[in-house]
Amino acid sequence: MHTIDLAYVGRGIHEELVAHVADQEGYYADEGLHVAVRDGIEWPTERLRGAATIGLGRALLSRLTDGIEWTMLSVNTHRPLFWFLGRAGLETLDDLRGRRLAVHAGHTAPGCFARIVLRRNGIDPDHDLTCVVRPPGDYSMDLRLLRSGAIDAAYVGSTLAPDQVAEEEGFRVLAWVGDHFRIPTVGVSVDPAHHSPDSPAVQGLVRANRRALATIAERPGLAVDYLAGFLSRLTRAEAVRHFDKYVGPYFSADGHVDLALASEAVEAVAAELGVAPQPAEKIYQV
Structure with missing residues (x-):
């Protein structure tokens, strides 16, 4: 069995829902993986590099400003939940x-x-x-x-x-x-200096992530069950409305990226940060 840390860098369904579905539905185990889901919100970048990360936004900013070649391998959505x-x-x-x-x-x-x-x-x-x-x-x-x-x-x-x-x-x-503002956001990203994108553990993690995305698309009732577990203040009807408005129509069913959209987003982020952009096709290998 392979072992890998998977760190979220923000709380809420934005970062946690897909990994939670993959874990609870046994998709990691099906891949022969032990995935330790870690709270990396307060982790410095150097510590985060030792794990796979859900936070594609933070990874992108780190790549643009720190020169770390974070590589995005699966994308959950292009519409940030803020x-x-x-x-x-x-x-x-x-x-x-x-x-x-x-x-x-x-x-x-x-x-x-x-x-x-x-x-x-x-x-x-x-x-x-x-x-x-x-x-x-x-x-x-x-x-x-x-x-x-x-x-x-x-x-x-x-x-x-x-x-x-x-x-x-x-x-x-x-x-x-x-x-x-649309940008490939949340999914699976690794620093190749610590985890080869082609390693069995990383590839298994990506496959499980994509399987969870397909489950959310194909079984919305189950997805709402998990969503409601995070948003416990909601009635069932409110949870369904939230899912139908913000999640169901916009979360990917396969984890793939829209490279044209990604390129525009990278340029916008780089401009806001005052740094040089990078080619999207080198960042998002999805």
């Missing part, structure tokens, strides 16, 4: 001008994506609003800050369902990142 959630009275991203936005740091993948989306909507994140830098998490504190009026909007991830939270709290979903 949202701009605003207090009552705000309706669109344009309403964020002059407001306070809780958001991830710009050198992180989700923070970089947020800045790209803001710029695409004519908003300079450095001058048109006040960014309150917040770490990723379950976003409970961000919701408290919204309720209290300490901030006007928050950039949140998939540890919550934004539509349900907005309805319950009287907030507004101002935008879904996936509608404004």
